[in-house]
Amino acid sequence: MPVVVTWDPSKDFKHLEKELYKNFVRHNCATKSETKEETTKESTFKPTADIYSEPDYYIISVDLPGVSKENISLTFEKGILTLRGERIQQLKDKTVRNEKHFGAFERKFKMTTEIQSESITAEFSNGELLITVPKKVSEERVITISNN
Numbered sequence: 001m002p003v004v005v006t007w008d009p010s011k012d013f014k015h016l017e018k019e020l021y022k023n024f025v026r027h028n029c030a031t032k033s034e035t036k037e038e039t040t041k042e043s044t045f046k047p048t049a050d051i052y053s054e055p056d057y058y059i060i061s062v063d064l065p066g067v068s069k070e071n072i073s074l075t076f077e078k079g080i081l082t083l084r085g086e087r088i089q090q091l092k093d094k095t096v097r098n099e100k101h102f103g104a105f106e107r108k109f110k111m112t113t114e115i116q117s118e119s120i121t122a123e124f125s126n127g128e129l130l131i132t133v134p135k136k137v138s139e140e141r142v143i144t145i146s147n148n
Contacts, residue, residue, distance in 0.1 A: 045087040045101040051109070058133040060109060065127040066100070072129065076117045081109040081133065 047067075052059040062083060064072065072085040089102035114136035123130045 044103040060131040062129040069124050083107045
């Protein structure tokens with residue numbers, strides 16, 4: 001005789017939620033038993049960026065809280081703007097929980113239009129990097145048609 005079992009998906013989701021939370025806490029939160037090396041390895045910093053387009057230039061705004069200017073480098077090569085840096089963790093002996101992300105990072109921005117690479121500027125203030133990327137202005141000219 002067949003047995004009918006009712007399935008309650010909420011039980012599966014509750015179990016999944018508990019497992020995810022347990023793994024999140026284990027991998028992303030420092031405890032007293034973890035070493036400084038283990039804490040640093042588990043966490044990586046990935047800065048967020050917004051890109052704005054104006055008629056003559058782009059503005060790239062990158063949030064870099066806790067990163068010093070000395071730990072940032074910006075290069076432009078073959079149409080790609082590359083931002084590299086590192087957010088260094090300042091561990092204290094009494095750290096019980098660590099939710100901040102640290103480590104080396106790299107962001108690449110491919111320029112889809114021609115730009116004036118020699119005129120790129122960057123300004124760093126209050127944890128925000130503002131990069132101004134001027135677009136190449138195409139000069140309009142009149143072409144004379146000659147008779148053969």
